[in-house]
Amino acid sequence: MTQPAPGDLASAFSGARVIITGGLGFIGSNLARRLAGLGAEVTAIDSLIPEYGGNLFNVDDIAGRIRVNISDVRDMHALRYLVQGGDYLFNLAGQTSHLDSMNDPQTDLEINGTAQLSLLETCRKHAPGIRIVFASTRQIYGKPDYLPVDEKHLLRPVDVNGINKMAGEWYHILYNNVYGLKAAALRLTNTYGPRMRVKDARQTFLGIWIKMVLEGTPIEVWGGEQLRDFTYVDDCVEAMLLAAVTPAMEGQALNIGGDGVISLKDLAEMLVRVAGTGTAAIKPFPAERKRIDIGDYYADDSRLRALTGWTPTVSMEEGLRRTVAYYRENLPRYL
Template sequence: MNYYGKSVLVTGGYGFIGSNLVHDLVKLGAKVTVIDNFLENTSANLLNLSDIKGKFEYFNACLTDSKVVNEVVKNKEIIFHLAGQTSHTIAMNDPLLDLKANVISTLSLLEACRLNNPKVKIVSASTRQVYGKPVKLPIDENHELNPPDVNAIHNITADNYLLLYDKIFGINSIIFRLTNTFGPRQNMKMNSQQVLPIFFRQVIEGKEISIFGDGEQIRDFNYVTDVSHAFLIGGLANVHGEIFNLGNKNHKSLLEIAKSIIKINGSGSYRLIPFPEERKKIDVGDTYLDYSKVESLLGWKPEVSFERAVLETLDYFKGRGVDSF
């Protein structure tokens, strides 16, 4: 994969997926610039890039800061757009914060590109939550959009801006709608984030894994190295104006997942607890994505087994301490 010498920008580069991507880009010899404003209650963490400090250029700024962003986007060949607010519960409690973090920031980035670098390629992250409660499974890219919460509405809006600027202004963009992603450098402290980091933290701390409801809700999961690989493929692909689902055929119930984590960890226990009302209202039930389109057009598919991914994630956080993340 030829990234050597390419000038790339990673928005949200100190976050979970962004920092894993930055590590990969640095290894590949890219000229990497990171912009991140360390939005509160996100996965942004100085430790995520501490081992490669000095090997990339960094700007501490929000994407709505046009003075900075207008300069940062100049001469970039590829922009990986991973900045944003991903918690659905935080979005419901503070919709204006989520609007700024996910919609206004994306539009600001697009405007900076239109004015200063319209030939750039953008690879952007979105979420499977935009589909809402599935009408059919697995969910493909033609599934109707039925956003169950504020964050999903804002992701749809950001996606539409990207597609519009691709069509009208020629700013080539592709969008990856992600399912649950986990792995090293993930935020382990926030209960408002997705379920797997909560499970990992609880089992590492020797606590019972808490599962909402009956635990029979089915999900698919991807390891962060596979997701980073998809972004790398997307950045070089001669494809634009497309949305791709990044799913996994190995879908499991939350109860099965908890039992797998306990088994791989070598100890632990779980308990079923009632659904918190704020989560029950936005839960979409069983959901997993069809990734056949991205496999067909870009040649991507998940490679890392769930068991190996869990083992590597446990080892990573046990060696560093979950409180650091």
């Protein structure tokens, strides 16, 4: 299958009513920007809980082109009203910190498990025709038995966050299969780019690395030999849009990867080179992180590519260059 031309996505989304949970967060705000450019009527829902990455500055330049609703995904009364009449729902709201999930597992369960089930029930009753794309995670695989990891790999999460995200993903697939509520899931790998959280490592370690190089603080690379793949946020957004409009994606939970594999040591050195500032130092893993580290991981995303025609277009070096440039200009807004 060839990748749809941009006009095809414009045809699908122009005038469509689109809801994004977690819409003021990293991926959600980039998705909102792309959808607004396609002519969609976008409602970005976000709780703006400080620990979870939502930031009004993320949509500052498109504030007049989208609707923002400050509410929590756990508030089913608000969501019942908001999903009615919706054509598409991009379900990105979640607690993303693996360490936080171990320190406060009940809250992680509420957001990543219980709230997801309640949202699907709300859609089943009040928006049965809506098409849903759920942001899942490669974390549900746990420590890989083989590489690259495909969708046949055993699901074996190593932390509470992974278990709850796995449940959230499978609620979506179940509601697709049993109730005909059109839903697909993308198992995201390390997504990066402008508007990600950089003031701490709750969302991604690469965010805190970027903050460090821009502030002149040495990057601490834990281990360094671990292999990872990365998806630039614009490529991730494109995959989500294609997943939403591709009928063959209904009921699928598929991997998304990037344009290659890189060690954390090489990644840190590339970031320092691109930024032209900072240094990197190899450090042993902190004990609390080592317990939930998965070692090497990179995805086999051939099924996603075959079904949707998606392919990444932004290289790691170019993505870092764009990201560093964004934070060099806007870093105070994210600290």
